[in-house]
Amino acid sequence: QVQLQESGPGLVKSSQTLSLTCTVSGASVNSGGHYWTWIRQHPGKGLEWIGYMYSSGTTYYNPSLKSRIAISVDTSRNLFSLRLTSVTAADTAVYYCASWPIHWGQGTLVIVSS
Amino acid sequence: QSALTQPASVSGSPGQSITISCAGTSSDVGGYDYVSWYQQHPGKAPKVMIYDISYRPSGVSNRFSGSKSGNTASLTISGLQAEDEADYYCASFTSINTWVFGGGTKVTVL
Numbered sequence: 001q002v003q004l005q006e007s008g009p010g011l012v013k014s015s016q017t018l019s020l021t022c023t024v025s026g027a028s029v030n031s032g033g034h035y036w037t038w039i040r041q042h043p044g045k046g047l048e049w050i051g052y053m054y055s056s057g058t059t060y061y062n063p064s065l066k067s068r069i070a071i072s073v074d075t076s077r078n079l080f081s082l083r084l085t086s087v088t089a090a091d092t093a094v095y096y097c098a099s100w101p102i103h104w105g106q107g108t109l110v111i112v113s114s
Numbered sequence: 115q116s117a118l119t120q121p122a123s124v125s126g127s128p129g130q131s132i133t134i135s136c137a138g139t140s141s142d143v144g145g146y147d148y149v150s151w152y153q154q155h156p157g158k159a160p161k162v163m164i165y166d167i168s169y170r171p172s173g174v175s176n177r178f179s180g181s182k183s184g185n186t187a188s189l190t191i192s193g194l195q196a197e198d199e200a201d202y203y204c205a206s207f208t209s210i211n212t213w214v215f216g217g218g219t220k221v222t223v224l
Binding site for chain 1: 152162171203205210211214215216217
């Protein structure tokens with residue numbers, strides 16, 4: 001059973017870079033067939049797909065966020081990461097990582113403050 | 115990419131069946147057999163109920179079923195129970211190798 005756990009700062013200052021990690025257990029981030037994915041949910045709103053990295057290393061990003069995001073994998077620690085640059089209050093959300101489409105983490109709230 | 119279209123709310127009485135629609139285009143729902151459905155209770159992470167149009171992950175009740183016709187996918191909940199009251203989201207693969215969610219549907223058990 002694949003399990004995922006998000007971690008990172010709960011508070012980020014406006015204009016700075018948000019960095020989150022997702023630790024994976026029950027699977028190797030190196031193994032084929034996994035789509036290591038980030039999703040977010042603004043407070044009281046619906047889900048927004050951010051992007052994913054396929055096991056081969058290929059990445060695909062939401063066009064609306066593409067210029068500000070990067071997803072990477074750390075095979076030595078069996079985790080994958082999200083970097084979101086130049087954050088604003090509009091990036092305040094609960095961020096989820098997933099082995100898309102089935103296994104999700106519990107989510108972590110990130111608040112962007114001015 | 116535009117969000118898929120779901121009804122804002124659907125309701126039903128215990129024991130009834132309800133269907134939630136998810137309307138897209140030929141560039142997403144209609145073009146691929148990759149639609150997933152998620153259930154989300156307040157304060158909880160989403161849980162996959164259906165993937166690849168109609169496949170149920172292990173542990174998901176067979177009261178949940180998925181289908182697709184043209185550019186619209188559907189989730190049917192049969193034998194509605196109080197525990198089914200939640201928000202439901204569809205998601206589809208798109209022609210630019212991304213995924214897009216629907217706006218979500220609030221299911222109320224009367």
